Amino acid sequence: SQQGEEDPQALSIQEGENATMNCSYKTSINNLQWYRQNSGRGLVHLILIRSNEREKHSGRLRVTLDTSKKSSSLLITASRAADTASYFCATVGTGRRALTFGSGTRLQVQP
């Protein structure tokens, strides 16, 4: 099964609202990464949070990491229609040498 799983699978909000997506993973990690994918395009790296960090900010993005619960959340504040995309978390699990991606959260921001 996937190392990372996002929740919810789909999210629809109005422009200006905040969007929160969650990610759970199974094994110990060095870091956790979040990516965005616009429809029909490649993924774009958003933010990386290390296992010894609890919170990280980048512009309108806020990521938290709780290693005791093996979970992370991505908060997008003051969302815009251009934020409409799928969002994936990714980790390198124990014994692996490459990222494992979750199945993603599809975010729809209504103008």
Next chain:
Amino acid sequence: DGGITQSPKYLFRKEGQNVTLSCEQNLNHDAMYWYRQDPGQGLRLIYYSQIVNDFQKGDIAEGYSVSREKKESFPLTVTSAQKNPTAFYLCASSEGGGNQPQHFGDGTRLSIL
């Protein structure tokens, strides 16, 4: 501009045919990766390469083959042994090991004729 170029954008395969997807990067990255993405799903790792002339199988390598003769290039061949090849294929690269952020190309969509 540095980046990853995948070609072609769309590809059609006939039954029994092998097809090769191109991936070129000018980021001077050591590591390169191939992923498969099915509709509404996440990415599954096919093959990865940490260094020239070396590559490793990922989670779904059966029916695929790769080569890494040059640092910039990591082509993926979808062989006739891959019975369900219809998918979106993504190539990525990273500076070092698997923990590093990955840069992605814009993908190749492969369909069966």
